[in-house]
Amino acid sequence: MKTTTDKSRREFLKSMAILGSGLVIPFHIVKGMGRGAAAAGVAAAAGNGPSFFAPNAFLTIMPDNTIQITLAHVEMGQGVWTTLPMLIAEELDCDWKDISVQHCPPDPAYNHTVMPLIITGGSTTTWSEFDRYRKAGATARVMLTEAGAHKMGVPVSSCRTENGYVISGDKRVSYGEVAIDAALLTPPKDVPLRKAGEWKYIGKGVKRLDTPEKVNGMAKFGMDVQYPGMLTAVVAHSPVMGGRPVSFDASKALRIAGVRKVVKIPSGVAVIAEHFWAAKKGRDVLKVTWTDGKGASFGSVDQAKRYREMASTDGDEAAKKGDVVAAMGRATKVVEGEFLFPYLAHAPMEPMNCTVKVTGGSCEIWTGTQMPAVDQANAAEILGISKENVKVNTMFLGGAFGRRATPESDFVSEAVEIAKASKEFIKLVWTREDDMKAGYYRPFFIHKVKVGLGADGMPTAWHHNIAGQAIMDREKKLFPLSGKIDGSSVEGVNDSPYLDSVPDHFVGLHSPKEVVPVLWYRSVGNTHTAYAMEVMIDAVAHAAGKDPIEYRRVLLKNHSRHLAALNLAAEKAGWGKGLAEGHFQGIAVHEAFGSFVAQVVEVSIRNGKPVVHKVTCAIDCGLAVNPDGVVSQMEGGIVWGLTMALYSEILLDKGQVMHNNFYDYKVLRMFETPVIDVHIVPSTEKMGGAGEPCVPPTAPALANAIFAATGKRIFELPIMKHFEV
Amino acid sequence: MNKNIQRCGISIQTMGVMMVLLGVISLGLFSFDRAPGGGGAAGKDSAASVRAFAEVYKVLKSPRCMNCHPSGDQPLQGEDSHVHTMNVQRGEDGKGLYALKCSNCHQSKNVPGLHTPPGNPKWQLPPADMKMVFQGKDAHELAKQIMDYNQNGHKNKAQLIEHARDTLVKAAWRPGEGRKLPPLSYPAFLKAWDAWIGNGGYAPGGH
Amino acid sequence: MINLNVNGKAFQVSAEPDMPLLWVLRDLLHLTGTKFGCGVAQCGACTVHLNGEAVRSCITPVSRAVGKRVVTIEGLSTDHLHPLQQAWLELDVPQCGYCQSGQLMSAAVLLKEKPDPTDADIDAAMSGNICRCGTYPRIKKAIKEAAKLQKENTHA
Structure with missing residues (x-):
């Protein structure tokens, strides 16, 4: 079976491989980082032999039985703080209660299994670590068993392991008791992993390990870093995107009690004070002269006009089969749609922040980041020191959604610049407004789509042009692009399963450059491509006079995983059956990041506005390692998708971002949240992701439901701008 | 012109009688001899009263007043008087519900800065048993409602006059940064308010 | 000096009376469980109890908390027992x-x-x-x- 995922994933990995070369230089673990002793069995303790057992970089067992698990990925809400330990525990047979978890240092030992850098993104964590983390646990168990057998004076073959003990007959020793002995053994090369039928945790799930500290205020996010002597920095940024400071007058700011210093850095002017409030007050009275640069002429209205023109012509070829123009000429009916997708800000709950201490030739950083080694490299470059001398402490991330994975390490770099310019130990804190206006948005896109139907109502020609900034197309050393097509601009269109059955089609891409920096945003290109495809298919089905689900079933007949999700969602939602008076349903199905998700959205129109009552979701992600975690990601992704569809939009005028805070960048709240009903397709197919695949179908399913309710096809997002009273 | 002027409802007539009786006491107690109006004895000049109410009405229907006198059980916000985000509810006492009480965000004075909650020590909606709705009311309906003892928070004329001096009413003219003022200045509003009531609290013609 | 009662304990802080309670809690008392999310009472991340009411500490001047009981997430219960x-x-x-x-x-x-x-x-x-x-x-x-x-x- 052809899986489109493999194609886009390969593209993604290929570009990652390019960026990786030359980026990560192996180095020895900085002394004092302790964890993650990359050399097997080694645990240096001041020349007195090992004091703990670290069979690999991911696992350390202490004599007191503590199982220290080091994550090669970061916890930003998606649950890897629990899922990765589950994989180790499955093979290690430890007591779940003994596990403690930490983020990794920026050591290449923690590079992604299929990308040459440390990165949390692309919904890859669980499937990419499925073997590595299980092997880490299994290796340790074999070594502990050997050490235990030796200690008990019994043959290894007589031993089994359970709940943190090596057991032989009525004898037992705890893992902690034999940890030091095990550390002296040579790790086995290859250990067998347990079969699915023997799993205790995988597929069943456990409670999240990070919940206790997230319900009592003890969880430490980047924002919560505090040390004696640390000051807080608040930065004045140019009101115009890309503008730079020329000069400043800090006389008033310096009179604010608590303000210590004001320094100019490349991206603005930083006010450094004893606490946030003083720094913020200082910034309020700071006078800065800016040079606007070319950003001053940028506006959203003009951008839309330019992109519409662009999308009216064929762009660089992203997919092509047959002769679409000729086929369109033969069509019995033509359906057209011109879609607009605005810039979107991630707006995670924790505004960007970063703490930096520079001492002599070394630097220590505390922040929430999806790419700690990239930040390390960028910090080293700014300071002119070697990467080995930059320590990065990754804190809990108060949401990220792609925003904390900037190739330039924007907020980390800014904090390092401030520390460098001021020679102070600082925590940079962005206000919500700083965060909202800083760019790194989901790119603005226009899709122009024309679909020709044959006499049977099925599509015979699909002509699709897309215009939008490339994320990977940067004149930067990171994330370069091979060829003309940034896969993230077209994923979900050029590899759409629908095009398989359209004999003549063309997908083109225009990738203009703008002053506004863009970035991946939860589900990346699928945020717009799924909408364009699923709304078009709905429109085409309507034009053909067919039920939207029946129509999709015909087109997807060779795509069993799409069908499985589609059918389960339709069944659980009771498609077309027993709906309350005035309620209407819409459906969408989409594959992203290796998982297949279908959703049915139920709406009614109240006071002239759409109200979402229920979203029924079905996902085929292959094996669901932590099923409740998958459900939780679906719930969150649907709320994310509803916010995006209904409200999200970042507009600029004269280079200035017109949005500030949650009052003019609305997000869904409790009272608007529908009932969400999630079902997992029982599946033994290849594993996919969970954090992002849930987002793409929500917006089109909602728009299709609104069409069912009102006859109004929504081509431009956000939806609510069509319903303003 | 007078044809278009209707006397207020029966309750106002009744109140008028009561005012005659109570007025003496009120005036005695509250020194309302300097009170307002079109210069003559209260309740005489219906045309002047209605003229004055036209001015009052503009203020009452401005977002600064109407946003807290909504037709539903949720406050309104902004110059476009949209329903307050966050699903804020009136609550029985008009002070919000649970973790979304007015005073959870609205302080005793305005918070500095744009888009911050405006403040007043008495910040609230009218209570559920006395909603005093402004939204959706035409001038006739609103005038009648305000003069109706059973709909106005049980205020007699003197208390109504006094109400315009209340800190919460005055807050409309200290709206916080970025918010528009009501269409009349506060003294002009007081003058119109007093003239309206002082001249009898007449309602302009209904539809 | 401002006297505060937070989670049942008495504190004295040196702060301007208009300093938001949020920043007093976080930056002066180092109680970082209360979060900064928007600064304008839009998001609720900074919610604490002031005499039992769920106030948004980011726009609550510390002066308002004087003489009242402040309870933060750290004081909701010490051992997850709520x-x-x-x-x-x-x-x-x-x-x-x-x-x-x-x-x-x-x-x-x-x-x-x-x-x-x-x-x-x-x-x-x-x-x-x-x-x-x-x-x-x-x-x-x-x-x-x-x-x-x-x-x-x-x-x-």
């Missing part, structure tokens, strides 16, 4: 967790004032707290679960 914390644990509510202190503090006022809340009550109480991870469905379930636990505890 029924809401138990329910949050039971249902694995948090994702990134950043907004959850505020969610819990808001929910605690709801549960105190309405021990058996309906969906509408939860919508009325909790819509001032934004969660970008989208944990609302679980928060709703967990509040109901906590209501049950609270009832059991009272009858036990």
Whole structure:
């Protein structure tokens, strides 16, 4: 079976491989980082032999039985703080209660299994670590068993392991008791992993390990870093995107009690004070002269006009089969749609922040980041020191959604610049407004789509042009692009399963450059491509006079995983059956990041506005390692998708971002949240992701439901701008 | 012109009688001899009263007043008087519900800065048993409602006059940064308010 | 000097009277469980209890807290024993967790004032707290679960 995922994933990995070369230089673990002793069995303790057992970089067992698990990925809400330990525990047979978890240092030992850098993104964590983390646990168990057998004076073959003990007959020793002995053994090369039928945790799930500290205020996010002597920095940024400071007058700011210093850095002017409030007050009275640069002429209205023109012509070829123009000429009916997708800000709950201490030739950083080694490299470059001398402490991330994975390490770099310019130990804190206006948005896109139907109502020609900034197309050393097509601009269109059955089609891409920096945003290109495809298919089905689900079933007949999700969602939602008076349903199905998700959205129109009552979701992600975690990601992704569809939009005028805070960048709240009903397709197919695949179908399913309710096809997002009273 | 002027409802007539009786006491107690109006004895000049109410009405229907006198059980916000985000509810006492009480965000004075909650020590909606709705009311309906003892928070004329001096009413003219003022200045509003009531609290013609 | 009572303990801080309570808690008292999310009372991440009411500390001047009892997430209960914390644990509510202190503090006022809340009550109480991870469905379930636990505890 052809899986489109493999194609886009390969593209993604290929570009990652390019960026990786030359980026990560192996180095020895900085002394004092302790964890993650990359050399097997080694645990240096001041020349007195090992004091703990670290069979690999991911696992350390202490004599007191503590199982220290080091994550090669970061916890930003998606649950890897629990899922990765589950994989180790499955093979290690430890007591779940003994596990403690930490983020990794920026050591290449923690590079992604299929990308040459440390990165949390692309919904890859669980499937990419499925073997590595299980092997880490299994290796340790074999070594502990050997050490235990030796200690008990019994043959290894007589031993089994359970709940943190090596057991032989009525004898037992705890893992902690034999940890030091095990550390002296040579790790086995290859250990067998347990079969699915023997799993205790995988597929069943456990409670999240990070919940206790997230319900009592003890969880430490980047924002919560505090040390004696640390000051807080608040930065004045140019009101115009890309503008730079020329000069400043800090006389008033310096009179604010608590303000210590004001320094100019490349991206603005930083006010450094004893606490946030003083720094913020200082910034309020700071006078800065800016040079606007070319950003001053940028506006959203003009951008839309330019992109519409662009999308009216064929762009660089992203997919092509047959002769679409000729086929369109033969069509019995033509359906057209011109879609607009605005810039979107991630707006995670924790505004960007970063703490930096520079001492002599070394630097220590505390922040929430999806790419700690990239930040390390960028910090080293700014300071002119070697990467080995930059320590990065990754804190809990108060949401990220792609925003904390900037190739330039924007907020980390800014904090390092401030520390460098001021020679102070600082925590940079962005206000919500700083965060909202800083760019790194989901790119603005226009899709122009024309679909020709044959006499049977099925599509015979699909002509699709897309215009939008490339994320990977940067004149930067990171994330370069091979060829003309940034896969993230077209994923979900050029590899759409629908095009398989359209004999003549063309997908083109225009990738203009703008002053506004863009970035991946939860589900990346699928945020717009799924909408364009699923709304078009709905429109085409309507034009053909067919039920939207029946129509999709015909087109997807060779795509069993799409069908499985589609059918389960339709069944659980009771498609077309027993709906309350005035309620209407819409459906969408989409594959992203290796998982297949279908959703049915139920709406009614109240006071002239759409109200979402229920979203029924079905996902085929292959094996669901932590099923409740998958459900939780679906719930969150649907709320994310509803916010995006209904409200999200970042507009600029004269280079200035017109949005500030949650009052003019609305997000869904409790009272608007529908009932969400999630079902997992029982599946033994290849594993996919969970954090992002849930987002793409929500917006089109909602728009299709609104069409069912009102006859109004929504081509431009956000939806609510069509319903303003 | 007078044809278009209707006397207020029966309750106002009744109140008028009561005012005659109570007025003496009120005036005695509250020194309302300097009170307002079109210069003559209260309740005489219906045309002047209605003229004055036209001015009052503009203020009452401005977002600064109407946003807290909504037709539903949720406050309104902004110059476009949209329903307050966050699903804020009136609550029985008009002070919000649970973790979304007015005073959870609205302080005793305005918070500095744009888009911050405006403040007043008495910040609230009218209570559920006395909603005093402004939204959706035409001038006739609103005038009648305000003069109706059973709909106005049980205020007699003197208390109504006094109400315009209340800190919460005055807050409309200290709206916080970025918010528009009501269409009349506060003294002009007081003058119109007093003239309206002082001249009898007449309602302009209904539809 | 400003005298404060936070989580039952007396503190003296040197702060301007208009300094928001949030920054006094976080930057002067180092109680970082209370979060900064928006600074303008839009998101609820900074919610604390002031004499039992769920105030948004980011726009509450510290002067307002003088003579009142301030309770932060650190003081909700010391050992996860509050029924809401138990329910949050039971249902694995948090994702990134950043907004959850505020969610819990808001929910605690709801549960105190309405021990058996309906969906509408939860919508009325909790819509001032934004969660970008989208944990609302679980928060709703967990509040109901906590209501049950609270009832059991009272009858036990």
